[in-house]
Amino acid sequence: MQQFPERLLNGYRNFMSGRYADERERYQSLAEGGQRPHTLVIACCDSRSAPETIFDCGPGELFVVRNVANMVPPYEPDGQYHATSAAIEFAVQALKIANIVVMGHGRCGGIQAALDPDMEPLSPGDFIGKWMGLLRPAAGQIQSNNLMTQGERQTALERVSIRNSIGNLRTFPYVRALEEQGKIALHGAWFDISTGELWVMDGKTGDFARPSRQAAEVAAESEPEPADD
Template sequence: MANFPERLIKGYKEFTSSALINEREKYKELAEKGQKPTVLIIACCDSRAAPETIFSAGPGELFVVRNVANLVPPYAPDGNHHSTSAAIEFAVKGLGVKDIVVMGHGRCGGIQAALSTDGAKLDDGDFIGKWMSMLAPVAEQVAATDQVMTPAERQNALERVSIRRSVQNLREFPYIKQMEKDGAVNLHGAWFDISTAELWVMNGETGDFSRAEN
């Protein structure tokens, strides 16, 4: 255990001496009865935008899927591995979640790379480059606004456009499309501003974002 990160050991000790005291029975219940979260959140891997922290969620409350730039890939049941799609399928069909939230955030590194034209763009041959290529068409459109928008404005725009695109991709999953039509599941978009800790929620009809009420 000598090489295990000391920060994690310290954090675990703090957990067992504080939070666990209040949640011990909850953990026992979850172990015996299983998890029954009602919300699936598809979020970014970024360490600054943890859904459980942002939404003050306890154990068993949220089913969280995190990937680079919080993307939902198109529905493609082929022979390849699709971890995000598999997690979505498990959450919806296995756990019966009622709400699916695609949550992006400000200053996303993946989005920045997708917009880059100065050599910082991720190589198309690596995993991240291939993953972010899903955004290539809209990234090119947003990047073309360089005469009227600042780099920060373009990034902010693509972060939100990508959320809308991921929600659209969710509707390509046949079972989700049918369940949404039947009112059995609801799709949402959200964007978290790291610098101000503001949460912006997407209007399902217009696609516009507005600040969530405190």
């Protein structure tokens, strides 16, 4: 029988003697009263870009769904299996979250795969290739731009993908309705692993910029109220 990874067991022991011990009452309250996270974060599976770490959030604050390249597919109630769509449905309809953040990051392997038409599938199922097909039109346009370096193409598609996912979020009828009512806000963000910088998307122009302290304070004041239960 395979042994459970010792690194994880040691980490769990540290968690129990550290963070859990410090926040025992909070965990007990969350267990008894249920979760009420304020934000859904759709992030990449990449081990270097964990939202709870980047945003320094405690238990119960974020509802996080992670997939390859932090993508949101369009609304497709077709009877198939849709893990990301299921998470969006639960966060919006059951948890009544006030914000959805699509957070991409630099050096994303999924985006790199989308930009490389000659990349061989990792398995006969080619699940990554099919998933990244959601970006095929944009990837083709960016890859054919000979004025950009490969690094610039990579960053460009990482950010275009975030805008594309926010557009797909608006194909979910309940997300679109709540946004129009001012009860939910959609945000885009891009994290640079190498520098630790966070770039936030302007909701009107789609441009990405590093937020100033003043801009962050204004954004906090304008957050929508959670929807009524």
